[in-house]
Amino acid sequence: MRLLHTSDWHFGKTLEGQSRYIEQVTFVDEICEICDRENVDVILLAGDVFQHANPSASSEELFFNALGRLTRQGTRGLVVIAGNHDNPERLCAPSPLADEWAITLLGLPKKVIHPYTNAQPQQVQRVQAGASWVELAVPGCDHNIVIAALPYPSEGRLRELLAQSMEEDDLRKGYNERLEQIFQELGSHFRDDTVNVVMSHLYVRGGAASDSESNIQIGGAFAVDPTVFPEKAQYIALGHLHRPQNIRGASMPIRYAGSPLAYSFSEAGQAKSVTIVDLLPGQEAQFFEIPLSSGKPLVKWVLRGGEEELNERVESGEDSEAWIDLELYVKRQPTLDDIQRIKALHKGFVNIRVVVGQEEEKASVKEKLEQLSMEQRFVRFYQQQTGEEAPEEELVELFLELLQQSETSEESTPEPEEVLKEQKAGEQVIAL
Numbered sequence: 001m002r003l004l005h006t007s008d009w010h011f012g013k014t015l016e017g018q019s020r021y022i023e024q025v026t027f028v029d030e031i032c033e034i035c036d037r038e039n040v041d042v043i044l045l046a047g048d049v050f051q052h053a054n055p056s057a058s059s060e061e062l063f064f065n066a067l068g069r070l071t072r073q074g075t076r077g078l079v080v081i082a083g084n085h086d087n088p089e090r091l092c093a094p095s096p097l098a099d100e101w102a103i104t105l106l107g108l109p110k111k112v113i114h115p116y117t118n119a120q121p122q123q124v125q126r127v128q129a130g131a132s133w134v135e136l137a138v139p140g141c142d143h144n145i146v147i148a149a150l151p152y153p154s155e156g157r158l159r160e161l162l163a164q165s166m167e168e169d170d171l172r173k174g175y176n177e178r179l180e181q182i183f184q185e186l187g188s189h190f191r192d193d194t195v196n197v198v199m200s201h202l203y204v205r206g207g208a209a210s211d212s213e214s215n216i217q218i219g220g221a222f223a224v225d226p227t228v229f230p231e232k233a234q235y236i237a238l239g240h241l242h243r244p245q246n247i248r249g250a251s252m253p254i255r256y257a258g259s260p261l262a263y264s265f266s267e268a269g270q271a272k273s274v275t276i277v278d279l280l281p282g283q284e285a286q287f288f289e290i291p292l293s294s295g296k297p298l299v300k301w302v303l304r305g306g307e308e309e310l311n312e313r314v315e316s317g318e319d320s321e322a323w324i325d326l327e328l329y330v331k332r333q334p335t336l337d338d339i340q341r342i343k344a345l346h347k348g349f350v351n352i353r354v355v356v357g358q359e360e361e362k363a364s365v366k367e368k369l370e371q372l373s374m375e376q377r378f379v380r381f382y383q384q385q386t387g388e389e390a391p392e393e394e395l396v397e398l399f400l401e402l403l404q405q406s407e408t409s410e411e412s413t414p415e416p417e418e419v420l421k422e423q424k425a426g427e428q429v430i431a432l
Helices: 021-037 057-071 088-092 095-099 168-187 306-315 336-345 358-370 374-386 393-409 415-431
Strands: 002-006 042-045 077-081 103-106 125-130 133-137 145-150 195-201 235-239 245-247 254-256 273-278 286-291 298-303 323-330 349-356
Touching: 002 021, 002 235, 021 057, 057 077, 077 133, 077 145, 077 195, 088 103, 095 103, 145 168, 168 195, 235 273, 298 306, 306 323, 306 336, 336 349, 374 393
Parallel strands: 002 042, 042 077, 077 103, 145 195, 195 235, 235 254, 298 323, 323 349
Antiparallel strands: 002 273, 125 133, 133 145, 245 254, 273 286
16 A cells, blocks of 8 residues: 655745745645656645634635545545644534545544445445544555544643643653553554554654744643554654654654645755655555655845845846845945845845944954953953953952963964963953
């Protein structure tokens, strides 16, 4: 059986106010083409379908269009769980229609799924199901798949008190123990003659986060250990973190598929992908990534040569189709007309930060510092380190004495080490 693992679509999300809708439409086309080309049997969408709990009509329309195309008239299985950004009830509202197209939607962790037999024998059948688990029979496959599908399991959505104490260590321990118990219970439905998979939307300890994820512990959902998952699981399909990555620490693959688009400049340079997983009962999972090309790249420009360098960079055509975070160093304060002209140079500018006269300011400070005596330098250093107005005369004398001793012992010290020597002497005096 071949699975496609994806997550964190975040339909409706923008980049600093810039719409990503066209890129998201292109992604839907791309993932549909991948599923057809790779002969995918079941798709696992591991949460955060939408960016907002109350998504726009265009975002919902795009999602429903994707569901209809991906399931291929019910001949391909599709399981979707809610992430922390999704409204659980709203995500599951179209379930009566979704059932007829072999689509399983789960909003809350204790949501009970019911078996469903489609009228057409060539369609996927939901042969068994229960609270947060489902068994699917897929046309053309000799074995069924059992999926332990746990939507975003915050304390609020679990509707449980996980610790008697409000101490953070107790909350973390209680959360980890409860999640382990839940996954072990769900794992009791796994069989030796089925393909056994866990999917969830949570933070597993060891994963690398990006700025575009909301606080990964918001709502009382803490990090869990990689060992909480049932031993019979052959593959753990996760959502929540936007960087595609594997998590170590368990006997089976634990993987975040990552988001299909880069949603913050902390993700600049990340290769986005979906994951293809091949499974047979009782055997190790074989999986690989398929890169995505739908989203525009996110890049950072730091230009210290002013508008002249900026014009050259734009004229070169470099990053012509990218979203750009620009940091531009200039010698004088730009006017409003200057800012508008800079914005018009590239349609992809998202952030523009203008830094005025910083290099000249550094040079001026250095020049002024060189004009001070050693005693004056120490006074300034003392004020910065202690916050007091001035050191006592005894401290100044002690500093000068230590500095003189240092100069006597190392007369040929290079200039950079002179600065370190001076600072070290000052720190010794303040410590005394």
